[in-house]
Amino acid sequence: MPVSTADRHGATAAGLDAGFGVYVHWPFCLSKCPYCDFNSHVRDSVDQARWRAALLRDIDHQADRLAGRRVGSIFFGGGTPSLMPPETVAAVIDRIVARWPLRDGVEITLEANPTSVEAARFAAAAAAGVNRISLGVQALDPAALRFLGRQHGVDEALAAVGLAHRHAGRVSFDLIYTRPGQGLADWRAELGRALALADGHLSLYQLTIEEGTAFHLAAARGTLTLPDDETGAALYEATQAMCAEAGLPAYEISNHAAPGHECRHNLIYWRGGEYAGIGPGAHGRIRRGGAWRATAQRRRPEDWLAAVERAGHAIETDAAIDADARAEERLMMGLRLVEGVALAGFAADIGRALPDWIGAVRLRPLLADGYLALDETRLRATPKGRQVLNAVLARLLA
Numbered sequence: 001m002p003v004s005t006a007d008r009h010g011a012t013a014a015g016l017d018a019g020f021g022v023y024v025h026w027p028f029c030l031s032k033c034p035y036c037d038f039n040s041h042v043r044d045s046v047d048q049a050r051w052r053a054a055l056l057r058d059i060d061h062q063a064d065r066l067a068g069r070r071v072g073s074i075f076f077g078g079g080t081p082s083l084m085p086p087e088t089v090a091a092v093i094d095r096i097v098a099r100w101p102l103r104d105g106v107e108i109t110l111e112a113n114p115t116s117v118e119a120a121r122f123a124a125a126a127a128a129g130v131n132r133i134s135l136g137v138q139a140l141d142p143a144a145l146r147f148l149g150r151q152h153g154v155d156e157a158l159a160a161v162g163l164a165h166r167h168a169g170r171v172s173f174d175l176i177y178t179r180p181g182q183g184l185a186d187w188r189a190e191l192g193r194a195l196a197l198a199d200g201h202l203s204l205y206q207l208t209i210e211e212g213t214a215f216h217l218a219a220a221r222g223t224l225t226l227p228d229d230e231t232g233a234a235l236y237e238a239t240q241a242m243c244a245e246a247g248l249p250a251y252e253i254s255n256h257a258a259p260g261h262e263c264r265h266n267l268i269y270w271r272g273g274e275y276a277g278i279g280p281g282a283h284g285r286i287r288r289g290g291a292w293r294a295t296a297q298r299r300r301p302e303d304w305l306a307a308v309e310r311a312g313h314a315i316e317t318d319a320a321i322d323a324d325a326r327a328e329e330r331l332m333m334g335l336r337l338v339e340g341v342a343l344a345g346f347a348a349d350i351g352r353a354l355p356d357w358i359g360a361v362r363l364r365p366l367l368a369d370g371y372l373a374l375d376e377t378r379l380r381a382t383p384k385g386r387q388v389l390n391a392v393l394a395r396l397l398a
Helices: 005-009 048-065 086-099 122-128 142-147 154-167 184-197 214-221 229-245 264-270 301-311 323-334 343-350 354-358 360-368 383-387 389-396
Strands: 020-026 071-078 102-112 132-138 170-177 200-206 250-252 255-257 274-278 283-288 291-297 315-321 372-374 378-381
Touching (some): 020 264, 048 283, 048 301, 071 264, 086 102, 102 264, 122 154, 184 200, 184 229, 200 229, 264 274, 264 323, 274 291, 323 343, 323 389, 354 360, 360 372, 360 389, 383 389
Parallel strands (some): 020 071, 020 274, 071 102, 132 170
Antiparallel strands (some): 200 255, 250 255, 274 283, 291 315, 372 378
């Protein structure tokens, strides 16, 4: 569904009301990718009826606690939510719609892998209400797909992108770059092919080595080495230039979109909005009684399922977020966006002006060195600053 002009340019864009979204986590995958540190699990079988009933019961519990919100986004993530039976997707959407009113132009995203089995479910997902599909393509090179542990080939990926376009109003897909041995010419060719397929949105992630993954073990053994910083910078700069020229400029460090095609759900996160987390390991950020709270659910699927069936929910953490922690979170998330952090929204949230909270000693050098820019409405990371944002945040929040 299209995003209304009022929603894109009204209170949300001003940072005064970043909205409310519902994240639904499906924890199961066909296999565990070697780079993935998400809460995903491989199981021989899944009792679909039990899981559907538990997800609906979790939604009811959250809705009882969070009455009065209007849902701007529903996001099925994972894991591999395209492995969910279509009737489960439909039941979850129907229960959310029954328990909360919707904003105009609500976005309902389903993450999917481009295997032929999963792509065959796109029509049923669209019939259930899904209007945005996000595909984990990850590469358009056969050797790279094997290296990344993907279960699909290039032809399957291309077919899935086409099928998604036929059934969903909005489509995005992911690619991973800065892979071992990847040079600038190779990446430019691959990205050019992706841009020719893209329709409004691309997510382009530099490969990182996360603890607890197979790639982390390989790196520790010395059998996996990523491109050096100079090569990584060149690949990043080429990515920004090519996407901008193709009409999909960056709106966040790793995300590129034509105007109006930005992922509404992720914007809720990055702009500091509220979200409820449904399912194993799902996190939430909720404002209750004038204070922010962080929630987290049990991670292991079997533990989550047992807790929901026993007690009606599986929330194991529900903790207050103090003003300083909330301010740091707003900066860490908001500076990922090209638009930056709205000063009015920060002040309304934290109770202090953003420059005052940061302090001149930390802020002025980053402004003078060209890593940040500050005007009367926003603090932004410059293109130079976004390229080294972790280092900028370390200095800003020291």
